[in-house]
Amino acid sequence: MLTLTIDTSTVSVIALVEEGAEVRTSPDARHHAETLAPLVHELVGDRIPDRIVAGTGPAAFTGLRAGLVTARVLARAWNIPLIGVGSLDILGRSGLDQHSGDGPVVAVGDARRKEVYAQEVTALGADDIEIPWGPDVLAPAALAERYPNATFVGPGAALYADLLPGFDQAIDPLVMVRLAQARLTRVQQGEELDLGTEPQYLRRPDIHGA
DSSP, X not given: OXXXXXXXXXXXXXXXXXXXXXXXXXXXXXXXXXXHHHHHHHHXXXXXXXXXXXXXXXXXXXXXXXXXXXXXXXXXXXXXXXXXXXXXXXXXXXXXXXXXXXXXEEEEXXXXXXXXXXXXXXXXXXXXXXXXEEEEEEOHHHHHHXXXXXEEESHHHXXXXXXXXXXXXXXXXXXXXXXXXXXXXXXXXXXOOOOOOOOOOOOHHHHHTO
């Protein structure tokens, strides 16, 4: 199955995933609307994917909106399924794949204004996660105090490495597809899960400033 993944929670990251991932990434995090359509055209060409998986944030309003609007328009034009997964879910699952310690794993994104988006994750099978806490917006020092023994994963860990020990992690399209497929399977088995693409905006000013 050929899957197009789109996530604009940081830079624009898109990929076509089948056996592996053919990835395109924008050079910065501030021009999603201008760069996303050319990246999709370059990547997809004349092919029509079987489905789209889109990252739903949390992230800044403008960038996240560009990715989700693009995903919805393409899914409608191609008449293919669209599945949403949280961007912190993606980072967290990647962190769990690499984590070998005993402490908790916390996915962290850059929320700007000297804050981070944060979400604790635990493994649910080999491909999915459970979320004991989050997502929320916190100052890095408050997050470090809450989780003194955690491994922090994502852009926020790189930005505040002195407070949030762990490692940086980019959005991984292969992990996006694993999460989406695991959740589709759970739905087929009778669970009620939200696979929609409602964006996660954790700050009211992000919405009002659009």
